[in-house]
Amino acid sequence: MTAEPARSVDDAAAGTGSGAGVPRHVAIIMDGNGRWAQRRGLPRIAGHRKGIEAARSVVKAAGALGIEVLTLYAFSSENWSRPAAEIADLMDLLRRFIRKELEALAGEGIRIRVIGDYQAFEPDVVELIDGAIARTADNSKATLVVALNYGSQSEITQAMRAIAHDVAQGRADAADITASTIDSRLSTNGLPPLDLLIRTSGECRLSNFLLWQAAYAELYFTDTLWPDFDEQALRDAVGDFARRERRYGGL
Numbered sequence: 658m659t660a661e662p663a664r665s666v667d668d669a670a671a672g673t674g675s676g677a678g679v680p681r682h683v684a685i686i687m688d689g690n691g692r693w694a695q696r697r698g699l700p701r702i703a704g705h706r707k708g709i710e711a712a713r714s715v716v717k718a719a720g721a722l723g724i725e726v727l728t729l730y731a732f733s734s735e736n737w738s739r740p741a742a743e744i745a746d747l748m749d750l751l752r753r754f755i756r757k758e759l760e761a762l763a764g765e766g767i768r769i770r771v772i773g774d775y776q777a778f779e780p781d782v783v784e785l786i787d788g789a790i791a792r793t794a795d796n797s798k799a800t801l802v803v804a805l806n807y808g809s810q811s812e813i814t815q816a817m818r819a820i821a822h823d824v825a826q827g828r829a830d831a832a833d834i835t836a837s838t839i840d841s842r843l844s845t846n847g848l849p850p851l852d853l854l855i856r857t858s859g860e861c862r863l864s865n866f867l868l869w870q871a872a873y874a875e876l877y878f879t880d881t882l883w884p885d886f887d888e889q890a891l892r893d894a895v896g897d898f899a900r901r902e903r904r905y906g907g908l
């Protein structure tokens with residue numbers, strides 16, 4: 658068997674060559690902000706600040722590559738265990754990010770969607786988030802999903818509870834429950850299946866992120882710390898994805 662020539666992102670975008678092509682849905686665990694700052698003798702918040710800039714440019718790059726949905730893990734339900742001052746800094750960054758970037762994102766045709774229990778945030782942050790969702794609701798060029806106070810096990814638990822409730826009330830039959838029943842109860846309902854899951858900073862775990870949705874996702878781990886992850890880094894990840902053979906359990 659002759660080896661297929663390596664397929665570039667541009668080939669993938671043009672729909673030429675073999676392999677998986679451009680992913681429709683990419684999710685990123687943006688890890689390594691703290692270490693980026695530490696290595697420079699800076700406070701952790703400096704790493705988060707730089708991390709926000711990286712997120713902004715990756716959103717742009719994803720659109721240019723033709724990625725339909727980009728899901729970013731910005732705050733996990735486990736992040737509450739961080740020092741209060743760091744949580745406050747993250748919330749401030751979130752406030753500033755929405756105020757500064759919302760109009761530009763809206764102008765770029767990006768629809769903002771949030772997964773996770775962001776209602777637990779300060780009321781003014783909740784209001785800003787709701788405003789961002791409403792402001793971009795009619796956009797359809799690409800979707801930016803931000804995971805805020807998100808935890809996959811809790812999301813799946815809530816879905817199971819809702820389904821169990823339906824069965825108990827006689828609205829559903831347990832025998833009819835399928836994977837799509839569960840899909841439809843998750844916060845990612847209606848989004849294309851997750852194709853590619855990226856984690857930066859050298860850690861190789863999922864950390865309670867999109868556990869159900871990642872069933873057939875391709876995983877990509879890079880040592881690059883999140884603040885250093887740029888357009889080229891995204892192109893490298895997408896290029897790697899484009900060369901993969903996806904078999905979904907088949908041959």
Ligand code: FPP
Nearest residue numbers: 687688689690691692705708709731747751
């Ligand atoms: C991981 O770095 C990063 C996060 C805690 C989340 C990502 C956050 C941003 C990109 C900033 C924007 C966040 C919000 C809420 C708007 P880390 O601190 O775990 O890095 P380390 O593992 O090197 O300590």
